[in-house]
Amino acid sequence: MNAQPERRLAMAAAVGLGCVLLVLFVSAAIRLGAEVFTASEMKILRGVHRSAASLEVLAMVAAAWLAWRMRANQPVIALAAALTVALSVLGILAGQQPPPLAAYGNLTLGLALAASFAWLLGRTSDSKANRVAHLAAALVVVQVLLGAWIALYSETLWSWALVAHALLGLALAAGAMWLAARIERAAARFALAGLALAVPAAGFASALFDLPLGATLAHAAAAALFVSAAAYGHARIA
Ligand code: HEM
Known part of the structure; x- marks a missing residue:
């Protein structure tokens, strides 16, 4: 396999992973710190959440395009893409005060998305x-x-x-x-x-x-x- 697209795919997966970890951390801060943070701190946290989530979508699209061109790792890319779509829909439907089931879905699907990017980063052909x-x-x-x-x-x-x-x-x-x-x-x-x-x-x-x-x-x-x-x-x- 050509090394250049492989390196680019690893880069897209690393950016995706970094963004998802940031989203997970900020989501936990928003959920746990509702009574501690001021309104303007919450606004900043929500802004970071939105920016990192949008950047993750771009990294996901780049990873999907590279994997499609390389004909490699397609099942895990399809999983990451499906998780990204599911999380976006959940985020839009549940809003800023998600009920427990939506928050549960958000947290577990977000961790699954982080795991998909990390798995993609670690995958080698001789596993x-x-x-x-x-x-x-x-x-x-x-x-x-x-x-x-x-x-x-x-x-x-x-x-x-x-x-x-x-x-x-x-x-x-x-x-x-x-x-x-x-x-x-x-x-x-x-x-x-x-x-x-x-x-x-x-x-x-x-x-x-x-x-x-x-x-x-x-x-x-x-x-x-x-x-x-x-x-x-x-x-x-x-
Ligand atoms: C490999 C080890 C562990 C993993 C992967 C893990 C993972 C998790 C995750 C994903 C959550 C939900 C976090 C969130 O609210 O965003 C959680 C919550 C929690 N875990 Fe663990 N955990 C581990 C070990 C432990 C241990 C040893 C304890 C010790 C008692 C512990 C105590 C807790 C408690 C108290 C919560 C609830 C926190 C809350 O209300 O937000 N965990 N854990």
């Missing part, structure tokens, strides 16, 4: 099927569905869902640590190990101190990065 990587990906999906349920539906913080989420989170973080210890490149090794520590640390700080804004926002951001790292790793291994 092989790997059952452990598929199982780990399935567990990350369960973890995200549980986390989003706790954040948007759970009436009491300490519930069976939080205990399951905390235990599965610790197991996933331990798995990520194990993987990090085997990565040769020091920067990638430390980045993954740092994430594997940050996600549960922020999660426990959030749960134990009754959801303070800083810890809860840090957990949402670190979780989105963890999901993206898991998708990238899955594409490299499986």
Whole structure:
């Protein structure tokens, strides 16, 4: 395959991933900080949200065009395009005060879109099927569905869902640590190990101190990065 369009596709996927992570972070800040931020701060957050979401659409179109020309990675591009359309429609229909189901859809589909771009970035032609990587990906999906349920539906913080989420989170973080210890490149090794520590640390700080804004926002951001790292790793291994 020609290296130039491949590099451009990676660039479009990286821009798309960056935009989705920014949208996810700002969405969490808007949702969690409704009582903390002033009206003008909220306006800025909404402006950043809108700009990053629009840039993501451009990155998506560029990635789709490049992948179509290269005849490569078409299923994951089709998935990312479908998620982009679904998120845009949901955003237009649900407005600024989305009901819980729309917020749940927004969060989980947004994380799936970040994972699609990260997967696209990590994909290489010599990847092989790997059952452990598929199982780990399935567990990350369960973890995200549980986390989003706790954040948007759970009436009491300490519930069976939080205990399951905390235990599965610790197991996933331990798995990520194990993987990090085997990565040769020091920067990638430390980045993954740092994430594997940050996600549960922020999660426990959030749960134990009754959801303070800083810890809860840090957990949402670190979780989105963890999901993206898991998708990238899955594409490299499986
Ligand atoms: C790999 C590990 C983990 C992942 C991928 C993960 C993922 C998530 C996600 C996606 C959310 C929804 C975030 C949002 O509101 O935008 C969430 C919420 C939450 N998680 Fe985790 N989590 C992990 C580990 C943990 C651990 C170990 C704890 C410790 C108790 C924890 C506690 C929480 C709490 C309390 C919430 C609700 C926060 C809120 O109300 O917004 N998480 N998690």
